[in-house]
Each structure stands twice: as structure tokens, then as C-alpha cells.
Amino acid sequence: MSDMTVTEARARLADVVDAARVAHEPVFLTRRGRRVAAVIDADDLDRLIEAAEDLADIEAARAARVEMVESGEGPIPWEQVKADLGLA
Structure with a gap:
């Protein structure tokens, strides 16, 4: 789950936060195929x-x-x- 669209992240925010917190790996949020932000622990x-x-x-x-x-x-x-x- 290292890259996902902002729209998908919005729908699955709890999963995104848990993935970043538990795996200690950033989840990169994309818009139009470009990384625009990251969620990290x-x-x-x-x-x-x-x-x-x-x-x-x-x-x-x-x-x-x-x-x-x-x-x-x-x-x-x-x-x-x-x-x-x-x-x-």
C-alpha cells in the first residue's frame, strides 16, 4: 500500500493511517499519477x-x-x- 490516490485514501483513511503506523513505511498519496503527499507514523x-x-x-x-x-x-x-x- 505504498502508493494510492488521494480519493482512495480519503475513502480508506483509517486503513492508510494504520498501514503507516504499523509498518513504519510511508503511504504516498497521488493525484493524476504524481506523488503529492505522504502519510507517515x-x-x-x-x-x-x-x-x-x-x-x-x-x-x-x-x-x-x-x-x-x-x-x-x-x-x-x-x-x-x-x-x-x-x-x-
């Missing part, structure tokens, strides 16, 4: 969002390291950061 979606956020954080850290190297500046020592913020 809520816990699976939470894990996907968390993984995407982690990946974005990793990419931002990589970009920051590249920027430091390209600018010729090194990391700021923690003691200096605390002093600059008035925490030391």
Missing part, C-alpha cells in the same frame, strides 16, 4: 525531524570551521569568551 516523523536538525547543526559547524580557516582566525579561547560576556 508520527514517531517516525519526529525522528526524521531530529535527524534533519542534527545534520543542519553538523553542516553549520563545518561551515564555521571552514570560515575560521579561510579568515586566518583561530578559535576564541573559552576564558576570553567568559571575560567578554562578564562571566569571569
Whole structure:
């Protein structure tokens, strides 16, 4: 049940939700033969969002390291950061 039309999904909504929840596989909804949406288990979606956020954080850290190297500046020592913020 990986692909079905929106019309069919509307008629069988409970089955679609159960299939996505139990099988942990998305059910793709189609319109005119093209995928337009997907129904997935809520816990699976939470894990996907968390993984995407982690990946974005990793990419931002990589970009920051590249920027430091390209600018010729090194990391700021923690003691200096605390002093600059008035925490030391």
C-alpha cells in the first residue's frame, strides 16, 4: 500500500493511517499519477525531524570551521569568551 490516490485514501483513511503506523513505511498519496503527499507514523516523523536538525547543526559547524580557516582566525579561547560576556 505504498502508493494510492488521494480519493482512495480519503475513502480508506483509517486503513492508510494504520498501514503507516504499523509498518513504519510511508503511504504516498497521488493525484493524476504524481506523488503529492505522504502519510507517515508520527514517531517516525519526529525522528526524521531530529535527524534533519542534527545534520543542519553538523553542516553549520563545518561551515564555521571552514570560515575560521579561510579568515586566518583561530578559535576564541573559552576564558576570553567568559571575560567578554562578564562571566569571569
